[in-house]
Amino acid sequence: MLKLETVHSHYGQIHALKGISLSVQAGNICCLIGANGAGKSTTLMCISGIKNISSGSIEFEGRTIHTLSPEKIVGLGIVQVPEGRRIFPYLTVQENLMMGAYRCADKAKVYETLEKYFDIFPILKDRNKQMGGTLSGGEQQMLAIARALMGSPRLLLLDEPSLGLAPLVVENIMNIIRQIKSEGLTILLVEQNAQAALELADYGYVIETGEVVLEDAAADLLQNARVKEAYLGEG
């Protein structure tokens, strides 16, 4: 479904991605794990068209997308939940959600989708008139996910959904991701919490300093000695 071929990217002199190649299969959860600064978020920003790539290619369903603008990429069905949630703090919960459906011209359908996610996340319905910035971290993460889903994506990019959340809330978020997957959505998940990510994912890539150093089925990565030592705190 999504394919990155030796993608390079720079921030000025800094060579952030050094030839990342990966692919995401339709209907799967694929995860990228790695330490802080390894290039995971940069990879997602390149896919979303926010960050320019220096060389290589990104294809979505056989179509080259790295030359497209961010809004066109969203139009193709790739929506990102950015790191740190990035809720619009001075928009209400409902306005935040409506922004997720910005490209959908069919108002009736938008409200239908809105009701659907209010059912899935009742807390958002309770707080729909509240400013996004007043929500707690976990609620903001739910809002960020629901906002992205409002755009009816086919590929969801999730950047560190567990960041800064209490363990119980993390579990809740992971269950939501599982539920989304069961509805047939393809997910590319970036996580520092390797344990939680690999338990959820079908396939995984390990990224270190801008390169893919390891890739395998998620279940196998969980058993991999190197992964255990570096990312799971075992061994």
Next chain:
Amino acid sequence: MENLLGMSSLFLQQLVNGLTLGGVYALIAVGYTMVYGVIELINFAHGEIYMLGAFLAYTMVTVFGIPFFAAIPLTIMICACFGILLDFIAYRPLRRAPRLAALITAIGMSIFLQNLALLIWGGQIRSYPRAVLPKAFFQNAFVVGDITMTWLQIFILAVTVVFMFILHLIIHRTQVGTAMRAISQDKVTSALMGISVNRVISFTFAIGSAMGAMAGILVGLYYNAIFPYMGYNAGIKAFAAAVLGGIGSVPGAMLGGGVLGIAEVFGAGYLASEYRDGISYAVMILVILFKPSGLIGKPILEKV
């Protein structure tokens, strides 16, 4: 007692004049504050759009014989397009450049447009010929004691209120308005939601320029003076009003315009008319000293 009444009626008269002037400042100020909100740029050429608004309407009524009330919407539309063009030519190529580059370009555009107007319309002060304006503009709408208010003042106040109300509806009730607010809070996330950031920025310029053009026509009417440099002083004042209210905040610009207009008229009335500009800037300096984010501006939000 007589004296007291005289004083209070002077006070009310000044208040009426101050509100009229403040409304016009507010109309210009929202243009600064909206553009600042979406691209963090002080669009110093905004005052020139206001000047062009006054001149375009002038040319329409004098050269082309278009009725005054038809010239207003035409001028507004042309200036809205002009605002989009200004952004497209001058600012969009510099979107990723350091902010100083765009700021200097804005000052350059301001000087360029002033001189362009000088070239087209010449340096002499012009005014809308009285013959094309409704006679009622110059008649008193009402006289209560010593307080008088002309129909022109009422027209200016009414237009200001209506425009502000429309603006409020656009910003809070439409999707593109919500997108404007979203972009002012987080551009990257807005793009990630599929918002065409550049298109919303164009829309912002269009709205700001439309309000500015309307203000230009109103001031041209009120002071009977249209000239190429009229945008400079009004622009600086409106910018001061925007800062006073809290740059980036639309209600702030409205409030700031009102406060500045009233302060200026009262200063001119009770102290000396030479001080009018000085007083409005003094008010701005005081606010910046004691409340840097403006009267109702939002303090910079700590990103978590």
